[in-house]
Amino acid sequence: MGLLFVESLPGPKVFKCKHCGVDSASPDAIVSKEFRGRHGRAYLFDSVVNVSFGPNEDRILMTGMHIVNDIYCSCCQRLLGWRYLIT
Numbered sequence: 001m002g003l004l005f006v007e008s009l010p011g012p013k014v015f016k017c018k019h020c021g022v023d024s025a026s027p028d029a030i031v032s033k034e035f036r037g038r039h040g041r042a043y044l045f046d047s048v049v050n051v052s053f054g055p056n057e058d059r060i061l062m063t064g065m066h067i068v069n070d071i072y073c074s075c076c077q078r079l080l081g082w083r084y085l086i087t
């Protein structure tokens with residue numbers, strides 16, 4: 001097993017994994033707060049840290065069919081959200 005590299009973000013209001021508390025995104029990276037996910041309100045970020053990605057999959061969203069992959073916290077491996085893949 002390798003050593004886990006965890007990136008820290010500057011600032012007092014950093015978004016963190018709700019399960020383990022590792023930094024996930026800066027408020028400066030928010031593109032939109034108008035998204036809704038499976039479990040309610042969601043934010044769209046243009047960059048995040050300390051994540052790993054699941055396999056690509058076709059998923060039907062409110063705006064139609066998209067290629068997405070789930071995003072997991074690289075520290076605790078819990079699901080944080082998903083991302084669009086632009087093809």
Ligand SMILES: [Zn+2]
Nearest residue numbers: 017020073076
């Ligand atoms: Zn975590």
